[in-house]
Amino acid sequence: MHLNTLIGQLRLLAISEGISYLLFSFTIPLKYYYQISMPNKIVGLIHGILFILFCIWTLYFANKKKWKIKKTLVCLTSSLIPFATFIIDNKILQQEIK
Numbered sequence: 001m002h003l004n005t006l007i008g009q010l011r012l013l014a015i016s017e018g019i020s021y022l023l024f025s026f027t028i029p030l031k032y033y034y035q036i037s038m039p040n041k042i043v044g045l046i047h048g049i050l051f052i053l054f055c056i057w058t059l060y061f062a063n064k065k066k067w068k069i070k071k072t073l074v075c076l077t078s079s080l081i082p083f084a085t086f087i088i089d090n091k092i093l094q095q096e097i098k
Contacts, residue, residue, distance in 0.1 A: 010061050011093045013054045014078075018085035020047035025082065054079050065096065 002008040024040075024047045031040040055076060062072040075092060078084035 006057070006061050006064065007093060007096050010054075010057045011089055013050060013057050014085040014089045014093060017047070017050040017054045017079055018083065018089075020050050021079075021082055021085070023047070051079055054085070061096075 003012060020043065023043045027040040027043045030036040058072065058075045061067075062075070071092065075088055078088040
């Protein structure tokens, strides 16, 4: 994964956003069942930043590569579903390298 390319940066953001989403889902029980809110605040902030960056990079990359709206919406929607950014990376983003 080359971080000096847009697709490399987008792939890194997709994977990072997916990991942060999973971590966030683990901190929610800590907050609501055990009243330990600090991990949720930290992971939630990181996840929020990565979510926004992923959406911005997706829109920028889609505009630059002239993606169809359906492909763009599928990528954007993937950030709302756990594990979906990993699938999008495998099915769509890796194909853009070729």
